[in-house]
Amino acid sequence: MAGRARRRAHHRADGRAGVGLTRRPAGGCSCRERKPVRGRVIQQLRLWSGVVLFAYVTGHLLNHTFGLASVEAMEAGRRVFSAIWRSPPGMVLLIGSFAVHGALSVARLFRKRDLRMPAWEAAQQLLGLAIPFLLCLHMLGTLGLSIRFGMDPSYPFVLWATWSDPLQQIALMAAAWTHGCIGIHFWLRLQAWYRTGLPFFFAAALLLPALALAGFAVGGRDVLAMAAADAGWVGAMLEGIRFPGREGVEWVQSVEARMSAMTGMAVAALVAWRLVRALRARRQRPVRVTYPDGRMVRAEPGATLLEVSRAAGIPHASVCGGRGRCSTCRVHVSRGFDTLPPPDEGESALLRRIGAPARVRLACRTVPAGDVSLTPLLPASAGPVEARARTGTQQGAEREIAILFADLRAFTKLSEDKLPYDVVFLLNRYFLAMGRAVEDAGGHVDKFIGDGVMALFGIDGGPQEGCRSALEAVRAMAAALGELNAALGEEFSEPLRIGVGLHAGAVIVGEMGYSRATSVTAIGDAVNVASRLEPMTKEFACQAVISQRVVRLAGADFSAIPSRLVEIRGRERPLRVYPVADGGDIPPPG
Numbered sequence: 001m002a003g004r005a006r007r008r009a010h011h012r013a014d015g016r017a018g019v020g021l022t023r024r025p026a027g028g029c030s031c032r033e034r035k036p037v038r039g040r041v042i043q044q045l046r047l048w049s050g051v052v053l054f055a056y057v058t059g060h061l062l063n064h065t066f067g068l069a070s071v072e073a074m075e076a077g078r079r080v081f082s083a084i085w086r087s088p089p090g091m092v093l094l095i096g097s098f099a100v101h102g103a104l105s106v107a108r109l110f111r112k113r114d115l116r117m118p119a120w121e122a123a124q125q126l127l128g129l130a131i132p133f134l135l136c137l138h139m140l141g142t143l144g145l146s147i148r149f150g151m152d153p154s155y156p157f158v159l160w161a162t163w164s165d166p167l168q169q170i171a172l173m174a175a176a177w178t179h180g181c182i183g184i185h186f187w188l189r190l191q192a193w194y195r196t197g198l199p200f201f202f203a204a205a206l207l208l209p210a211l212a213l214a215g216f217a218v219g220g221r222d223v224l225a226m227a228a229a230d231a232g233w234v235g236a237m238l239e240g241i242r243f244p245g246r247e248g249v250e251w252v253q254s255v256e257a258r259m260s261a262m263t264g265m266a267v268a269a270l271v272a273w274r275l276v277r278a279l280r281a282r283r284q285r286p287v288r289v290t291y292p293d294g295r296m297v298r299a300e301p302g303a304t305l306l307e308v309s310r311a312a313g314i315p316h317a318s319v320c321g322g323r324g325r326c327s328t329c330r331v332h333v334s335r336g337f338d339t340l341p342p343p344d345e346g347e348s349a350l351l352r353r354i355g356a357p358a359r360v361r362l363a364c365r366t367v368p369a370g371d372v373s374l375t376p377l378l379p380a381s382a383g384p385v386e387a388r389a390r391t392g393t394q395q396g397a398e399r400e401i402a403i404l405f406a407d408l409r410a411f412t413k414l415s416e417d418k419l420p421y422d423v424v425f426l427l428n429r430y431f432l433a434m435g436r437a438v439e440d441a442g443g444h445v446d447k448f449i450g451d452g453v454m455a456l457f458g459i460d461g462g463p464q465e466g467c468r469s470a471l472e473a474v475r476a477m478a479a480a481l482g483e484l485n486a487a488l489g490e491e492f493s494e495p496l497r498i499g500v501g502l503h504a505g506a507v508i509v510g511e512m513g514y515s516r517a518t519s520v521t522a523i524g525d526a527v528n529v530a531s532r533l534e535p536m537t538k539e540f541a542c543q544a545v546i547s548q549r550v551v552r553l554a555g556a557d558f559s560a561i562p563s564r565l566v567e568i569r570g571r572e573r574p575l576r577v578y579p580v581a582d583g584g585d586i587p588p589p590g
């Protein structure tokens with residue numbers, strides 16, 4: 001019953017339905033529609049099988065570093081290493097991960113309609129493809145002989161066998177380690193803790209292979225020295241590990257030849273299939289994708305929206321390389337949204353996590369079945385910081401809030417005879433007092449501008465609560481200023497004075513800025529109005545000018561305070577405001 005209900009689930013307009021399909025896209029059905037969960041499972045399998053292999057390579061390199069101590073230390077380390085990875089569960093995990101990771105990575109590469117990709121991704125793919133070729137002989141000569149002939153491959157044997165021609169082994173180490181590091185980096189760089197520790201991880205990523213190479217070199221030198229010093233050493237060593245002799249060598253050579261031939265045929269088949277697919281796609285009607293600047297791209301059916309952008313040379317953010325992890329490729333689809341296949345489970349989960357609004361999809365996971373118009377939501381230069389999960393107002397939302405501007409009156413003149421150190425000290429005391437007053441009242445200090453303050457109220461609680469908090473903040477600011485003046489005593493020839501403008505209205509609230517200078521702020525007409533009310537405190541010789549809208553929303557009784565109509569530049573109608581002589585006179589909300 002539940003399954004049937006799930007199958008009936010509609011492809012909601014917000015693009016976040018995880019399963020089901022009620023509308024068949026114009027261009028036919030894709031595999032992602034039939035098995036929406038599959039994409040996420042595949043992604044997780046590829047990721048975690050890669051993590052297992054990276055753990056194996058890390059352990060292997062660590063074992064190599066023991067060569068800096070002695071060959072015996074390497075061999076002792078290998079016994080521990082083998083106890084883990086040569087145990088039945090370890091073997092299943094290792095071989096299974098290798099097979100799964102390799103197959104899924106090749107399949108992913110094959111599924112790509114366009115092979116244009118960032119340099120780091122291309123490097124990772126090429127290194128990944130090289131690993132099986134570099135690994136083949138090493139695996140057959142150790143694990144293969146072990147399984148087939150019961151040999152117990154020791155470190156002295158491997159060093160003796162490889163050190164006379166070590167380049168392949170070194171290339172294998174470099175390819176596997178670099179491939180893994182790129183994958184781990186582009187997976188974890190979305191995490192704040194990883195970015196914090198990046199210098200340490202980077203140093204470790206360089207140090208470990210360098211030490212492993214040094215250990216490998218020292219171990220190889222020692223083994224060759226032992227072989228040179230004792231004519232019977234090699235024979236005894238081979239006998240000790242039950243080396244199968246010529247029969248084993250011929251077996252390795254024949255299996256390697258067959259594996260190379262099979263790999264070559266598989267590559268040829270994949271290339272041929274890509275060609276066939278491209279020829280078939282040419283006979284199909286292309287999908288037209290229109291960008292905000294009016295550019296229209298004709299794309300091969302089956303390509304994701306990210307691939308369409310890349311193929312057309314249109315810069316498009318993709319921090320995770322199109323793996324559906326970062327959300328930086330997200331687009332707003334203004335036309336043709338209903339023809340898109342529903343998001344798979346992975347895409348749905350990510351869209352939910354970032355609180356994506358309606359008609360937003362991940363470009364790297366969306367294969368358009370018909371013509372669409374889209375707008376990328378992040379600049380092409382977006383990095384890991386922009387990729388972190390943004391929710392609610394962080395990614396931009398319309399809210400009705402109260403906005404407060406406060407400014408220190410004549411502070412420049414007052415501070416003329418002060419040392420720069422004193423000015424900074426006094427301003428920081430003032431900011432501390434005002435910031436606390438705002439936050440204690442439930443507001444959010446947006447920014448300090450010169451000797452001014454901008455604060456927002458009601459971002460989460462709504463306009464009524466926001467306006468009540470804002471009035472409370474004005475009262476608290478007046479009280480805090482009184483205390484500050486009392487504390488500063490003779491510092492100034494006259495007490496510090498502030499002017500406050502307070503208004504409420506609909507604004508866009510969101511996280512804005514660049515790099516570290518990013519914060520939650522608001523833009524909109526109500527912000528401009530509040531900023532223009534603040535200087536009117538000079539005109540009315542009062543401490544605060546508060547719009548009638550704030551008073552109404554707060555439910556405060558201002559009947560004892562005469563109101564005024566004021567003209568605001570850029571507004572057609574005058575605005576009714578209450579000039580308040582002292583913030584402490586503000587009546588509490590009703």
Ligand code: FES
Binds near residue numbers: 324325326327364
């Ligand atoms: S590129 Fe990272 S989610 Fe699409």
